[in-house]
Amino acid sequence: MPKETTHRLPGTVRPEKYTIELRPDLTGFTFRGDEFIAIRVLQPVKMIVLNASELEVTQATLQGRDGRLVPAKKIDQGKGTQRLRLTFGTLIPKGAATLHLAFTGILNDELSGFYRSRYTMANGTEGYMASTQFESTDARRAFPCWDEPAAKATFDLSLVVPNGMAAVSNTPIVQETDLGDGTRLVRFAETPRMAPYLLAFVLGPLEAIKGATREGTKIGVWALPDRIAHGRWGLEESIRVLEYLNEYYGIPYPLQKLDHLALQDFAAGAMENWGAITYRERILLFDPATSSAQTRQNIVDVIAHETAHMWFGDLVTMAWWDDLWLNESFATWMGTKTVSALHPEWEMWTQFLDAETVRGLVLDGLRSSHPIEVPVKDPAEIREIFDEISYSKGASVLRMLEQFLGEASFRRGLRKYLRAHSYGNARTEDLWRALEAASGQPVRGLMGTWTRQTGFPLLDVKVTRKDGNARITLSQSRFLYGHIIRVLKEKTRWKVPVNVARAGLRKPTSFLMEKGTASRSLGRSRRSPDEDWIKVNAGQSGFYRVNYPREEWDRLRRAVATGGLDARDRIGLQNDAYSLMLGGYLPATTFLELTSAYRDEDDATAWRLIADSLQDFETLIANDRYLDRFDAYGRDLFRPAGERSGWDPKPGEGHLDALKRTTVLSRLGHYADLDVLDQAAKRFARYLRDPASLHPDLRGVVYALVAQEGDEATYETLWGLEQKAALQEEKVRLLVALTRPRDKRLLEETLRRSLTDAVRSQDAVLVITNVATSRPGLGRDLAWSFVKENWDELYRRYAPSGFLIRRLVEIAQVFATPEAAKDVERFFRAREAPEVHRMVRQSVERIRVNAAWRMQNGKELARWFASHQG
Numbered sequence: 094m095p096k097e098t099t100h101r102l103p104g105t106v107r108p109e110k111y112t113i114e115l116r117p118d119l120t121g122f123t124f125r126g127d128e129f130i131a132i133r134v135l136q137p138v139k140m141i142v143l144n145a146s147e148l149e150v151t152q153a154t155l156q157g158r159d160g161r162l163v164p165a166k167k168i169d170q171g172k173g174t175q176r177l178r179l180t181f182g183t184l185i186p187k188g189a190a191t192l193h194l195a196f197t198g199i200l201n202d203e204l205s206g207f208y209r210s211r212y213t214m215a216n217g218t219e220g221y222m223a224s225t226q227f228e229s230t231d232a233r234r235a236f237p238c239w240d241e242p243a244a245k246a247t248f249d250l251s252l253v254v255p256n257g258m259a260a261v262s263n264t265p266i267v268q269e270t271d272l273g274d275g276t277r278l279v280r281f282a283e284t285p286r287m288a289p290y291l292l293a294f295v296l297g298p299l300e301a302i303k304g305a306t307r308e309g310t311k312i313g314v315w316a317l318p319d320r321i322a323h324g325r326w327g328l329e330e331s332i333r334v335l336e337y338l339n340e341y342y343g344i345p346y347p348l349q350k351l352d353h354l355a356l357q358d359f360a361a362g363a364m365e366n367w368g369a370i371t372y373r374e375r376i377l378l379f380d381p382a383t384s385s386a387q388t389r390q391n392i393v394d395v396i397a398h399e400t401a402h403m404w405f406g407d408l409v410t411m412a413w414w415d416d417l418w419l420n421e422s423f424a425t426w427m428g429t430k431t432v433s434a435l436h437p438e439w440e441m442w443t444q445f446l447d448a449e450t451v452r453g454l455v456l457d458g459l460r461s462s463h464p465i466e467v468p469v470k471d472p473a474e475i476r477e478i479f480d481e482i483s484y485s486k487g488a489s490v491l492r493m494l495e496q497f498l499g500e501a502s503f504r505r506g507l508r509k510y511l512r513a514h515s516y517g518n519a520r521t522e523d524l525w526r527a528l529e530a531a532s533g534q535p536v537r538g539l540m541g542t543w544t545r546q547t548g549f550p551l552l553d554v555k556v557t558r559k560d561g562n563a564r565i566t567l568s569q570s571r572f573l574y575g576h577i578i579r580v581l582k583e584k585t586r587w588k589v590p591v592n593v594a595r596a597g598l599r600k601p602t603s604f605l606m607e608k609g610t611a612s613r614s615l616g617r618s619r620r621s622p623d624e625d626w627i628k629v630n631a632g633q634s635g636f637y638r639v640n641y642p643r644e645e646w647d648r649l650r651r652a653v654a655t656g657g658l659d660a661r662d663r664i665g666l667q668n669d670a671y672s673l674m675l676g677g678y679l680p681a682t683t684f685l686e687l688t689s690a691y692r693d694e695d696d697a698t699a700w701r702l703i704a705d706s707l708q709d710f711e712t713l714i715a716n717d718r719y720l721d722r723f724d725a726y727g728r729d730l731f732r733p734a735g736e737r738s739g740w741d742p743k744p745g746e747g748h749l750d751a752l753k754r755t756t757v758l759s760r761l762g763h764y765a766d767l768d769v770l771d772q773a774a775k776r777f778a779r780y781l782r783d784p785a786s787l788h789p790d791l792r793g794v795v796y797a798l799v800a801q802e803g804d805e806a807t808y809e810t811l812w813g814l815e816q817k818a819a820l821q822e823e824k825v826r827l828l829v830a831l832t833r834p835r836d837k838r839l840l841e842e843t844l845r846r847s848l849t850d851a852v853r854s855q856d857a858v859l860v861i862t863n864v865a866t867s868r869p870g871l872g873r874d875l876a877w878s879f880v881k882e883n884w885d886e887l888y889r890r891y892a893p894s895g896f897l898i899r900r901l902v903e904i905a906q907v908f909a910t911p912e913a914a915k916d917v918e919r920f921f922r923a924r925e926a927p928e929v930h931r932m933v934r935q936s937v938e939r940i941r942v943n944a945a946w947r948m949q950n951g952k953e954l955a956r957w958f959a960s961h962q963g
């Protein structure tokens with residue numbers, strides 16, 4: 094039984110059932126609530142302590158087994174502690190009791206708790222609706238509760254809803270009563286035992302389209318009536334996703350229905366409320382006339398991630414937020430697995446490298462990263478860990494583990510774990526134990542090295558070749574970008590599943606590296622000595638980086654140029670080279686020469702990661718005089734791919750061809766390829782006369798390039814289109830375009846407008862970060878100054894969500910001078926902002942790495958670019 098601490102409620106009283114009635118007022122932005130909580134007192138107490146925040150509790154009464162009503166003597170609302178302490182002047186005996194509370198609260202505008210949202214329809218109709226976002230610790234802003242993931246209880250919810258509005262919650266509606274005053278009382282079925290952060294309710298002028306799975310679960314997609322037709326794709330896919338997961342988990346989906354709701358104001362991408370998943374509109378709605386292939390994919394991907402949570406996270410919940418990673422990593426991994434099964438042609442495991450693995454590696458290469466399993470206490474600390482470690486690194490090590498154990502053992506272990514903890518809570522250890530039992534492998538010992546230690550290994554490869562035989566020797570040390578500043582030997586060791594590919598061999602050589610070094614014979618080559626190559630981390634399912642001697646890099650570069658490596662290996666090689674270069678393990682020119690070998694590349698994800706690495710590279714050299722030479726290098730690299738893709742879809746081409754076209758054309762335009770800019774201008778002119786003429790996949794590219802080259806008039810045209818656009822996907826594309834002008838005054842104007850009512854709060858963050866990163870030489874100073882000047886407002890708006898405020902601090906990472914690092918430190922030293930504590934340290938470390946890199950590489954690069962004229 095946990096004692097009360099600053100971050101945990103005392104374990105003396107347990108909630109069993111909440112009966113809640115809420116009356117929101119959508120004009121005054123408040124609500125009134127009335128709640129009966131069936132509790133079990135586990136040991137006699139004088140005081141009942143639960144969570145409440147920003148609520149005004151007006152009445153508290155306790156009814157014991159004897160039926161007597163005891164009003165609270167003292168209601169201590171504990172300002173700032175998010176706790177409600179109720180004293181009844183008598184010792185409350187062990188056993189069952191009912192707590193009755195009446196309270197009022199605020200429909201806030203902070204996208205968390207019970208919040209208001211302004212909806213806008215295509216015909217100009219506007220108004221307010223209300224929805225919830227409780228994860229991690231904001232259920233307490235809607236009703237007093239034991240707001241901890243292990244305090245599972247059932248919920249019997251009723252809402253007073255204005256006529257003309259729909260109401261949706263976790264379970265189906267069981268009763269509606271007309272109250273005769275233009276409202277009705279809507280009561281939902283009692284939920285199963287669940288954590289309070291998974292409760293949700295939305296009321297608004299929404300409509301649904303509906304379907305059902307073959308098992309009979311009712312599925313609904315909800316949106317504003319003017320756009321509900323665009324829910325079709327999401328509906329069809331969500332049915333397939335649920336059917337797949339039913340089968341994979343071997344446990345039928347536990348609720349009667351599953352709704353997906355498209356909301357215009359939403360902080361995260363989506364939220365896995367049990368049975369009522371909420372989404373940003375642009376992650377659920379697909380308009381065939383204007384939505385891109387990327388959106389089509391994102392919708393399925395996010396639906397799969399959230400639906401995976403219905404079991405993993407919702408049916409079985411982490412015992413405390415320390416194990417958040419398990420929820421998020423698992424859903425990320427499972428989401429990819431699901432989409433990969435439903436759409437094999439999308440090559441999701443290759444895209445996973447870009448979406449997850451690389452992002453995890455990038456953050457985890459910093460000394461200021463943190464272990465996957467990390468102790469967290471208060472709400473600010475909890476918010477801080479919704480990051481690339483909890484999602485991306487965690488998902489990547491699960492992928493590594495599944496590959497190591499085999500898909501069948503992994504799935505058996507997982508089913509065991511879910512069955513054992515259904516409607517309850519579990520810890521990371523419980524999953525490892527189930528996987529050990531299913532596989533007979535020492536999972537705990539292996540995974541502990543990945544989840545309890547910060548960072549990941551760099552494998553240094555030595556190769557000895559003799560008479561066609563080759564032997565590799567690997568040694569591991571922690572990879573750190575800070576290596577460029579100071580070489581530090583660390584004793585950290587990982588248990589590394591290693592796969593090695595070799596020219597001419599179909600199957601990789603696999604083994605588990607348990608010590609600091611390992612050596613293996615790879616046998617005789619089937620290729621001529623010149624064509625032989627060796628690639629470690631074959632298939633890139635390992636979460637680590639690999640470095641080779643110069644001669645081996647040369648062999649691999651030739652293999653890339655001649656198409657000898659698989660796509661994932663080509664991707665891994667190029668991405669490792671970038672990171673090794675930034676960390677000072679590899680000369681910058683080796684990276685640039687290797688990357689030049691990708692001119693004939695045909696994989697969409699490879700192009701995206703090449704584009705990302707060069708985008709990062711640009712932040713390092715953004716103010717150097719050879720920047721124009723770098724542009725020429727970029728044009729040279731991307732041009733053949735641009736020509737192969739062309740502007741118009743070819744008959745029979747696939748989804749990945751569409752993604753690739755978008756990437757390469759937008760990069761070519763960024764590097765000022767005249768043909769591409771010319772095409773963009775022509776297509777935009779045609780679009781203004783005939784909007785249907787512009788293919789959805791080209792809209793983002795064309796808007797951005799026209800804005801990049803355009804004047805004030807073009808800028809205002811794009812702004813007008815943005816204001817007029819009905820769907821958020823289109824709005825966001827246009828907003829991003831407005832961060833592209835080369836004219837600083839226009840960029841300033843974009844920043845200024847981002848915080849006005851014309852731009853939704855959640856989208857402003859995207860605007861500001863894009864100004865900073867897309868052309869850092871031009872925008873980073875503007876964006877960073879803007880963040881500093883508007884910090885108080887930005888903090889008020891975005892700190893409650895956690896990750897949005899972190900994105901804004903992350904902007905600083907595009908700087909590359911010691912002065913910038915000092916400036917960031919100085920700014921935050923003077924400010925109380927616990928949600929970004931870690932991000933500030935990470936940003937400062939990143940800037941110092943960038944600055945050291947510039948010091949060491951500046952001269953050599955100037956020479957290299959001078960001798961490589963595009």
Ligand SMILES: [Zn+2]
Pocket residue numbers: 365398399402420421424
């Ligand atoms: Zn999730």
